[in-house]
Amino acid sequence: MLDFQKLEHAQTLAQAIVNTIPEPFVVLDDRYHVLAASRSFYSTFNVQPEQTRGRLLYSLGDGQWDIPDLRVLLETIIPEQTAMDNFEVQHDFPDVGHRTMLLNARQVIYEDSSTRTILLAFTDVTARRAIEREKEELLSQTEELLRQKDILLQEMQHRVANSLQIIASILLLKARAVTSEETRQHLRDAHQRVMSVAEVQRHLHTLEGIDQIDVASYLSKLCESLIASMVGEGRIAIKVMADAGTVGSEKAVSLGLIVTELVINAIKYAFPADRSGALILVTFETAGPDWKLTVSDNGVGKSASDNDGKKPGLGTAIVQALVKQMDAQLETTSSAAGMSVGITQATFTSHMPLAS
Structure with a gap:
């Protein structure tokens, strides 16, 4: 009688322990009949204790638990591995709906008996999986939008x-067609300005939309284009020296327009007569966020009397406006040995030479 009472007490304790588990939980015998189930199991799957205890798990709820993946877990995996964690099962339950569950199973083997008990715990991850799918869909949509x-x-x-190429070509054709030399020169200047912007666009297209321009490559290509279109081969040399680095396309356009104006100006006025060793030097230096652009030549320079009674030309106005827009300072030095125009961002100490 005492042993019987102990057995009853053990069963009561075991059931109390099962009921305290917050997740659905069942205890099965070695033939997959339900020995005990937690309250959360009954409430989650909308079943009654009297319709559950002692019955074959697969037959519960008119067969709603006869799930192929569950059979694989209990009849194939557990006998071989004794335990299994986070075994995912999906199923449509009557009156409950579609559920995705993680199953944790343990096989309990007794030393003094050939029977065994299986502990089976369920974690409902339906909402979690729905959120994960929604995130994946949003990520996929975002990636598609970025691709587009x-x-x-x-x-x-x-x-x-x-x-821009079409506009530049039209300007060049018009320059060849007009009879006024002054008009022709203005059209050619406009052509070079358009080409400086087109060169930025060409770099962006080459880099597949990356909004960063390699300064050295960009300025070199731009100056090659300018010297080839405006000067007879070999009369004036142009050299570009630039620190390694990139700038945004907007800044590159401004730098390109400034270089275009200053190089055009040097080609027009620095070398009024052919001379040996004629050189235009374009340098771009950086130090952290600070930078300095310099266009210098070894031409005849510019005297103070050259500006007497003259209004600044369009090119000068463009350079001054761009310098102001870039929050930089412009400094011009000139002598019989040549002319230098420097545009400086913040305080900068130059380490590059001038044309000589």
Whole structure:
């Protein structure tokens, strides 16, 4: 009688322990009949104790627990491995709906008996999986939108570059057609300004939409284009020296326009007659956020009397406006040995030479 009472007490304690588990939990015998189930199991799956205890797990709820993945876990995996964690099962339960569950199973083997008991715990991750799927869908949609944006950006850059090339070609054709030398020169200058912007667009298109321009490569290509279109081969040399680094496309456009104006000006006025060793030097130096752009030549320089009674030309006005827009300072030095124009961002100490 005492042993019977102890057994009853043990069963009561075991059931109390099972009921304190917050997640659905069942205890099965070695033939997969339910020995005990937690209150959360009954409430989660909408079943009653009298319809559950002592019954085959697969037959509960008119067979709603006869799940192929669950059979694989209990009949194949557990006998071989004794334990299994986070075994995922998906199933549509009547009156409950679709559920995704993680199953944790343990096989209890007794030393003095050939029977065994299986402990089976359920973690409902339906909401978690739904959130994960929603995140994946949002990520996929975001990636697709970014891909479309990149395609549109590249297409826009391609169209802008083509349009600039067309405008530049029209300006050049008009320059050849007009009879006024002054008008012809203005059209050629406008052509070079458009080409400086087109060169930025070409770099952006080459870099597949990356909004950063390699300064050395950009200035070199730009100056090569300027010298080739304006000067007879070999009459004036141009050299570019630039620190390694990149700048944003907007800043590159401003730098390119400034270089275009200053190089055009040097080509026009620094070398009024052919001379040996004629050189225009373009340098770009950086030190952290600070930078300095210099365009110098070894031409005839510019005397104070050259400006007497003359209004600044369009090129000078463009350079001054761009310098102000970039929050930089402009400094011009001139002598019989040549002229130098420096545009400086903040305080900068130059380490590059001038044309000589």
